[in-house]
Amino acid sequence: MKITAEQMRFWSPEVRELEPYVPGEQPKIQNLLKLNTNENPYPPSPKVVEAVQKILENSADALRLYPDPDASELKQAIAKQQKVAVENVFVGNGSDEVLAHIFKAFFIQELPLLYPDITYSFYPVYSQFFGVKTKVLPLNDDFEIVVDDYKQPNGGIIITNPNAPTSIDLGLSAIEDILQANPNSVVVIDEAYVDFGAESAVSLVQRYDNLVVCQTTSKSRSLAGLRVGFAIAQPHLIAALEAVKNSFNSYPMDRFAIAAAVASFEDQAYFETQNAKVIASREKLVAQLSELGFKVLPSSANFIFASLPSKDAGELASELRERGIIVRYFNKPRINQFLRITIGTDEQNQRLVDTLKNEILV
């Protein structure tokens, strides 16, 4: 919808200037192979479905009454699984909401927030939204974070690890190096993809009073449709997030989200089996694409970032799309010759490889 300047006079002036985040599309095409938004190709634990059904059995009260504003049952389940105290846990409506509260709680400072030029594209959006000053630091030519760049005066640091969309793991010792160099600013590690092969910085939380680790149930727990994210940090940082949350929405976690996520955190065996499957499928797909001539960055995530030197990436994305396969293409400097491809089941990945081999690269 096109809004005219006259209609826009009703908008708050700063809203007129916003450049909102554009999520990956969710098209309704038959026989679609959707490898564009890093969802998990497998369903959540069967125990999740049972937990939701139980709520429906008592739906009158479950729907009539407000949910627990503190989501304490969920915080306890996360604390147990992450081996931290419940005071170390904050939960929100998807890690996007947790990140929004993080920006408000910590990053509105005199000095700029530091983050890489290629990273999760919501960070510039939140920065604009909350009036956060930023300094963008380029990744090196191999798309790696340059640790020494993060040793300059700053008002906070946010790093996705493994990074998105590059899929590269920075490693825990580099993260610790950054934490030690910045004792007076909050360092946030966004671990949306950590369960697919990187080491979590949660193990550092008790030692660093400036660390916030953010995770989600959307990828490794197959719960993107529920919207459950969380942060782990020392209690003085969690208190700031609670203050922001309780100034915005007292009940961000609905009853279904709480019960389903609890069931997911309690089924560790399913979580580990499914993640191992995705990792095995990733390694197989990387080998197959490399054979077709693709250059694939080393991935520790449930997606890969790949380029084909002989073909324009934008064209490749369109040709796949014409055949019902959607991958993510970013028409942005430095990465406009790459495709971000979510790892599907082995069968789905095979369809991608066969389509490339037999229909596009012939």
Ligand SMILES: Cc1ncc(COP(=O)(O)O)c(C=O)c1O
């Ligand atoms: C790096 C990163 N952080 C956070 C998110 C948000 O995840 P959610 O809001 O589903 O928890 C995403 C989603 O794609 C992501 O890629």
